[in-house]
Amino acid sequence: MARLSYLITAAALSSLPTALTGTPSPGCGKDPTLTSPDAYNLTVNGKTRDFYVRLPADYDSGHAYKLIFTFHALGGTAEQVIAGTDGYLPWYGLPAADAAVSGDGDGETAIYIAAQGLKNDAEFGGEMPGWANVDGEDLGLVDAILERVEADLCVDQEHRYSTGFSYGGAMSYALACDRSSLFRAVAVLSGGPMSGCEGGDGSPVAYYGQHGVSDQVLPMALGRELRDRFVANNGCVVKEATEPVAGSGTHEKTVYEGCTHPVTFVAFDGDHTPQPMDGDADQTYAPEETWEFFSQFAQT
Structure with a gap:
């Protein structure tokens, strides 16, 4: 397959969570043509890379949709994210959260990758699949997917988003650092800096972080470190985020003030998981929190 150009032209993103003129x-x-549930492939950095697309059931080529990337964790697969197995909810639970907010009659508002x-x-991950982003090749994959998908499907280019757990969170963080002009917001779920942060000094992007105070894989200190970069980049008023006591079975949400681009941080009582729950709850709040953060940017 011929290699795709990675150059993408994108309009500058507005800084405030108000209604935007869609692009x-x-x-x-x-x-x-990207309507199959099967994998599509691209050649990036001389390697064949696979990706999957989820369209709304009532997809309308005349309507511009949000585009949301969902990255798997270390040792995981895209298929697990899609199916909601091995600890994942399907597509991180975002289509269900969208439907809960929009209502069945309004239709889904996003395309997923x-x-x-x-x-x-x-150094991190070895022979398990992940997002080491060696020589920027995973950023190149995202660029190539954007070009392929947006040439075929109707996407609002002011409303690109990314989320992921653990190494998938690291990849979303790398996009926040190095592709801040292309993405409206990211949600980093128990992530770290393993995918790199080139170009992350001073580049603002809306940032949602979520991390367990007892995380034994990627310690809470990493969650704070990633968050604090965008507290600074986004010009927020610096303050201490409230964190729950270990064993409390609760979570604490901090919304920063004075930001050019919103920053929210959820600290939860728990270990390394994409689906934290409070106490005896039987459902996680993570999809709803992520969706609320993404959907604050109204489409016009």
């Missing part, structure tokens, strides 16, 4: 992608008005990470010899 429709070249795929708007076209009959879509799940890509497959690579096995590599990086």
